[in-house]
Amino acid sequence: MVRQSTRPPGDGRLSRALGDPEFGRHFTDHMVLIDYCETGGWRDARVVPFGPLSLNPGSAVLHYGQGVFEGLKVYRHADGHLRAFRAHAHARRFASSAARLAMPELPESLFIESIRQLARADAGWVPHQRGASLYVRPFLIATEAFLGVRPSREATYGVIASPAGPYFADADNGIRLWLSRDYSRAGPGGTGEAKCGGNYAASLPALHQARANGCAQVLFTDASTRTWVEEAGNMNIFFVFADRTLVTPPLSGAILAGVTRDSVLCLARDMGYRAIERPISVEEWRAAAASGELREVFAVGTAAVITPVAGLVGEDLLIETPPPGSRSVASLMRAELSSLHHGDRHDRHEWMSDLGRADS
Structure with a gap:
């Protein structure tokens, strides 16, 4: 997986996020993107700076709802390693969700590697405190631009992440x-x-x-x-x-x-x-x-x-x-x-x- 460009941790943003890791409010510095087309399969896996996606207004996800996602957590361990909880189970469910919406199934190995690459690129965002984690959000959206009811022939897979504390207060x-x-x-x-x-x-x-x-x-x-x-x-x-x-x-x-x-x-x-x-x-x-x-x-x-x-x-x-x-x-x-x-x-x-x- 290619790191097309990286940037250092976002300093003030990072300290604020780790000081108060409110669920889903702060995003890390990078994201993973992988493209898919029916004729060429999965291609162009890359780690890029976190930022807006460019979508054609005719993209299938905007009109017919072809999109799935996952949610899993990465923890920092005392031995200095980062570890994800039940990543393989999430990979299998992600593939199952994609199949249900007639979308391409991402290979399990590529799912795991995408999590690894993002977690290591943004390791500084993984909280140290007990009960906190890096919440990782893989997603898959249909990107072919057409107005007709059939499965999209093109898609983009992405992974973003956010430091997370408790979901419910008290x-x-x-x-x-x-x-x-x-x-x-x-x-x-x-x-x-x-x-x-x-x-x-x-x-x-x-x-x-x-x-x-x-x-x-x-x-x-x-x-x-x-x-x-x-x-x-x-x-x-x-x-x-x-x-x-x-x-x-x-x-x-x-x-x-x-x-x-x-x-x-x-x-x-x-x-x-x-x-x-x-x-x-x-x-x-x-x-x-x-x-x-x-x-x-x-x-x-x-x-x-x-x-x-x-x-x-x-x-x-x-x-x-x-x-x-x-x-x-x-x-x-x-x-x-x-x-x-x-x-x-x-x-x-x-x-x-x-x-x-x-x-x-």
Whole structure:
């Protein structure tokens, strides 16, 4: 991968970003770009200064929404190396999302190398403090200029990055979710399992309702019956029962296959919990909370990591969840993931990808 031009860290910008790494607000000095055309495949991989993209107004992404993205995190370890959490899993999901939108699939090796190149070019932007990371955002957009409904024959892959602290302020005490009765995130046969912008744009009116009702995020239920729990905004959701069972809704094609979701299922089983995927309804949530059988609810995602859910709010509905304690499953999972992220524990599942020394 060619570094066409580089520049030193942005001094004042860098110190401000690392001093207050508000999620997604500050961008590093460089980005990766790779072009694609149907006849020539992937070409011209390069690291360039971060800046605006030049797009033809007729580009397919602007008219037909052909675009996908990913989100993963890079951590600085005590040995001086930078490591990405589950980069290969993100690469596979990125390819799957691209296929769902009839876009070219980026080879896994090229995905990993693009992350490595950007992380090393902007190593100074990777935070040192515990709980902070470099959030990396790969994306793929259709760039062929035409006005006709068919897959684009041209695309651009890019990677940008941003120092990131906690996604939710004061999330230790839990967030409240708003039960959306008016909107659905995705339906059967739709794009719910793909990480594409349209899914998130369609969720924004519901998020507006949530915030108007004092909630941080939305709980989406199935589009057909409005009965079954699906996702908590941009996060997967877990329920912890008194018998040491963890339950999360199954992947139905309408739910994003979260990498953190998969990690929690794996770690829970390592810790001796019964971790299962099965449908769970809002009514079961209400009844189990009332009986005391339900001990915890928490949401998971790359950005939010592990976030306790304090309650579910809706029109004529309030379900309170017991406050998380220091020995809650959410706390244990967050501590376990943090230890892996920062290199304090043996990486028995080989989830951390070594990107090289920060100073090399």
